[in-house]
Amino acid sequence: MRRIPALILTAALAVCVAATVSVKELKFTPGTVSIKAGESVTWKNNDTRDYTVTSTSGAFDSGPLKPGKSYTHTFTTSGTYPYGSKLHPRMTGRVVVK
Numbered sequence: 001m002r003r004i005p006a007l008i009l010t011a012a013l014a015v016c017v018a019a020t021v022s023v024k025e026l027k028f029t030p031g032t033v034s035i036k037a038g039e040s041v042t043w044k045n046n047d048t049r050d051y052t053v054t055s056t057s058g059a060f061d062s063g064p065l066k067p068g069k070s071y072t073h074t075f076t077t078s079g080t081y082p083y084g085s086k087l088h089p090r091m092t093g094r095v096v097v098k
Helices: 006-013
Strands: 017-024 027-029 032-035 040-045 070-074 079-085 088-097
Touching: 017 032, 027 088, 032 040
Parallel strands: 017 040, 032 088
Antiparallel strands: 017 027, 040 070, 079 088
């Protein structure tokens, strides 16, 4: 088996997280984030209940996000991406990608 140098592997796995959204008390905070195409958003569940982070267009879906866990999605195309939680339908947020 061929070994890959750690520096190359680390660089390949690097993700540019441009924004972090806290998920707590039935809210996404901040509710709207603006990033550039190619950047990522991380949602962190800072609550004691499960949530999902689900695009209304089907572009992304975290699946059940347990307390203390996070989900990161990289946005490659500009546009506005509304999302919510399947488990808590009144929760909404959006990512604006320029």
